[in-house]
Amino acid sequence: MKKFNLFLILLIVAIFSVTILNSFRVFNLKPDLFIICLCFASLYFEYRWALALSVFSGLLKDIFSFNTFGINTLIFCILSFLILKLIRQISIEDNWMRMSLVFIVAFTNNILSGLILAFSGSVVPFGVFLRIIVFSSLYTTLVSFLFFKFIPLKQ
Amino acid sequence: MFRLNKNQLIPLVSVIVLILALAFFVPLFTNPALSTLRQPLGLVTLIQREIGGIIFFHRNLVQNEILRREIDFLRFKLNAANEMNNENMRLRNLLSFKQQAAYKVIAARVIGRSLDNWSSSIIIEKGRSHGVNKGMSVINYLGLVGKVIETTENTSKVMLINDPSLGVSAIISRSRQEGLVSGTLGTFLIMKYLPEDPDVKIQDTVISSGMNQVYPKGILIGTVVEIGKEFSGLSRWCLVKPAVDPSNIEEVLVIVQ
Numbered sequence: 343m344k345k346f347n348l349f350l351i352l353l354i355v356a357i358f359s360v361t362i363l364n365s366f367r368v369f370n371l372k373p374d375l376f377i378i379c380l381c382f383a384s385l386y387f388e389y390r391w392a393l394a395l396s397v398f399s400g401l402l403k404d405i406f407s408f409n410t411f412g413i414n415t416l417i418f419c420i421l422s423f424l425i426l427k428l429i430r431q432i433s434i435e436d437n438w439m440r441m442s443l444v445f446i447v448a449f450t451n452n453i454l455s456g457l458i459l460a461f462s463g464s465v466v467p468f469g470v471f472l473r474i475i476v477f478s479s480l481y482t483t484l485v486s487f488l489f490f491k492f493i494p495l496k497q
Numbered sequence: 498m499f500r501l502n503k504n505q506l507i508p509l510v511s512v513i514v515l516i517l518a519l520a521f522f523v524p525l526f527t528n529p530a531l532s533t534l535r536q537p538l539g540l541v542t543l544i545q546r547e548i549g550g551i552i553f554f555h556r557n558l559v560q561n562e563i564l565r566r567e568i569d570f571l572r573f574k575l576n577a578a579n580e581m582n583n584e585n586m587r588l589r590n591l592l593s594f595k596q597q598a599a600y601k602v603i604a605a606r607v608i609g610r611s612l613d614n615w616s617s618s619i620i621i622e623k624g625r626s627h628g629v630n631k632g633m634s635v636i637n638y639l640g641l642v643g644k645v646i647e648t649t650e651n652t653s654k655v656m657l658i659n660d661p662s663l664g665v666s667a668i669i670s671r672s673r674q675e676g677l678v679s680g681t682l683g684t685f686l687i688m689k690y691l692p693e694d695p696d697v698k699i700q701d702t703v704i705s706s707g708m709n710q711v712y713p714k715g716i717l718i719g720t721v722v723e724i725g726k727e728f729s730g731l732s733r734w735c736l737v738k739p740a741v742d743p744s745n746i747e748e749v750l751v752i753v754q
Contacts, residue, residue: 356534360609360610361538361610362541365545367744374614393512397519401526405523405527406609406611407613408646408647408654412521416520459615464679465687466682467683470681474614
């Protein structure tokens, strides 16, 4: 597959996320497919492509959000950089390790997004805050299992 | 782990600067991207709706029968309400009350929803070319839906009432007690800044007060389901069940005048 097609796939993921994915909400939460794409890009591709794909993922997320500043572009870029550094240090051969990685990344991203929202002056009840952080990360991780199950990891 | 030499440092700094610049200029990409994606988003939403119609055919059939019965009942009530309205108009004219103009609205279909779980928004298929502008309030037949916060030529982003960033000046319909309603990202809304002894009861109706001019007066927001005290003890809050279910909105009306 040509690597440029991956950008097209990300675009389809964005369209899917804002439309059909709403039918798969659990506890009013949906999985973050861009986090899965970010982890995939970091696991599958070399440094430059992984970074480019993560920046594009963040950009798409920002386009469909209300941010006046591309916070997701920045967060995704940092997360991708950290994943690329991390996977050099640890083995990620089995699916459980990859799913753990997705959970950590989703959890970190949710905490960052939640804290940004809280510091911007919006009041989110603690229960809702925890629910989004924990359940959304778990849901994203469970969905990532399908991807890891059917797409073998090849460098 | 992060040790870099001079040759690696320059490209890294360039990439960081590039990404920061990109992050700052994201709002510039939003309008053209959303305008371009309007057609595919509309198409996917249409397909999703059609497939949903086929899958839930029986449920829709039963629902249709119930709704038909409800329509008959509502027609009967509407006739009675029309009579009341005419009488109200006559009395208002007699008292020389200033008439509240009817809203001019634009109907729009929802073509997308927020991507993340930290905000609550929808994308509608009408934009600046249809007369929709930033700041306009959005309703449906049940009550207040939200506010337009971004517009492109053919699409608009609407922040829903359950988004924590949205604040609506509201009153309790029965007692005219004022407060500020904002979202919690959950099932309920919260009405804040009520005095220590507010005249609020469970099942009271909450409507927009019309104080901040964005939302016209009298639009239904929801009903009170719980009343509580803030930590400081100086003010009270109440939980409001929204009249509109934010997760199930398919069509909205934008108030343009």
